[in-house]
Amino acid sequence: MKISVKETQSVLATPQKYHGMLFYGDDIGLISERTKALAQKVSEADSFRLVTLGNDEISRLAEEYGALSFFGGRRVIVLREVADTVLEPLKTVLEVTPAEDLEAPLILMEGGGLTSKSRLRKYAESSSKIAAIGCYPPTGQEISDWVKRELSQRKVKLTHDAEIWLATHMEGDRALLRSEIEKFCLYADLETPLDREDLEKITGDTASADMGEAIQWALAGNYPKADAAFRRALSEGQNPIAYARVVLYQLRRLEAARENVEKGMSVAQAVAGVRPPVFWRDRDKFALSVRNWSLEGLRKAGKATLQLEKACKQNGPPAELLAWRHLAWLSRKHT
Template identity: 30%
Template sequence: MKLKAAQVETFLRAPDAKAQLVLIYGEDEGLVRERAVKLAKTVVEDLKDPFRVIEMGSAQLKEDSSRLRDEAAAISFGGGRRVIRLRDIGDAQAAAIADFLKDPAGDALIVIEAGSLPSRSKLRQAVEKAGNGMALPCYADSGRDLEGLISAVMEDHKLRIDRDATRYLVANLGSDRMISRSELEKLALYAFKDGQVTLADAMDCVGDSSARHYDDVIQAVSQGNVVNLDTALTRLTEEGLNPVGALRMMLGYFQKLHLVKGQITQGANTEQAMKSLRPPLFFKAADQFRANLNNWAVPTLQRALQILLEAEKDCKSSLAVPETIAHRAMIKIAVARQKQARR
């Protein structure tokens, strides 16, 4: 069985009893880990309990493929349902997982954590086709996901948060759930005494230099400045940041430009169209966004989006080094912007 992304949170709150084995997969390792923990805790609250929680990796499964069945059938000392957490599992272990699903044992909940898996993945197919398996996709956080995460963390700490602070956080937190939650927990501790998170608090705690480096890359491309792009990419790699991350953020930025530009061509004024974005633009980014709207034509934006989507697909295919693919795509878009300016 498989779930749509919109159904995942409901499942995690009340898992289907028929799903003995759950595959949680996606490129956002932090979100995969967070959801695996949340699911496991529906069975065992203390995941450090050595009698009710077993952790296994791909190497252990490779050494003894029957161990999964043995662990699932085992009875815990002191009673209670058990949880088996499998990590670093991929298509190489698909046969062992498929065999277990065809002939399951015991009542232990088996939670598999995996990276990005294409639809043709043998592991995904084995779980999705099984009546006692469930596959949960984890996609990088969107603006709406981040708003929900921000609200949840602040509510947990009984903190109020200003609207401008939320907008700033959405604009500056990355797409990795684990890192975003860590940054928000740090912010909550910082503002705990006041009971309120202001924009100043958010900027003090999450004035992330990585976000600035990513934005430098995006703006260099949007302005068609190849020299600035090379400089920004050099800074990015010196900070240990991945150009592929900038590529994904750039895709979101150009999708917003295309959406707003389309509304303007249909008669909306610029300010109305920009205000329709959800989540709203952080106010300090509005001027540059407005300038880019004026400088990009719809056909050129469509070409940029095509380049970005193809590059993202190629990055997942392992046909070449992802960093090289991302760099080439950015140069293509910057050059397209230059050509448009010369017309």
């Protein structure tokens, strides 16, 4: 059964109504948090009632599903990184389980890489025995509100400027955001609110004024942020030829990820497979770029960037102006 955002908290509070739960989406941290919390709740933190299986251990599902709980209580089976290969073993155990048998083991599935075309996800969304719950990263004001709530629970205060900074600079899934929150708490003086400068120091955001930052925002379609970062980069003495080379590097990485999406991977899987890995604070921008750009558009951008590099080395318009025009062009979505 597909669970809406409004229904999610109610469903998580009543796991006894289901034989399985599938967590899917791009927020791997939230998927992990929900799985862990439910596993602990249903098993009552009894390690004898909890088993975890990797995707390569799915052949053990029927055996574990039929195992008895020595001291009573409902058992929990956690399936990590599930794919469509889980579908048939899952159907085998669930279809012989009566709907009214609420003592049967609860199967918790972590399916961060499942797309809407996944057979497993479609089955879960249509089955009355399974709750299919989407887990996606918060954005913008949602991030700010969530981080402020977490900090408030720890008695950490923020100035107004710091709150504004949070809404425009914090990105990533909940696991990554929690790691930042922990750093804020370690740094904080409970008597004095953290200000914007404190947050910048803690997160290392003072290094964001470089060409890479400008290019990432441009490829993600956000020209105002790209322009601001580009101005800062030029003020620090970075040159347009370096800009062109960084663009080419970033386009190659996007092209590799986009090719995997065309082959059937989810955007989250494609981004996770990029090597060297995408820095965690850049993952959302990178994922948005993968979604926005087609292979043809990326290749067209590569050719235009090679021409830019040649033009910057010749006599003619100032190289800074050429790069600025190119940055604005990149900021438009090319499909």
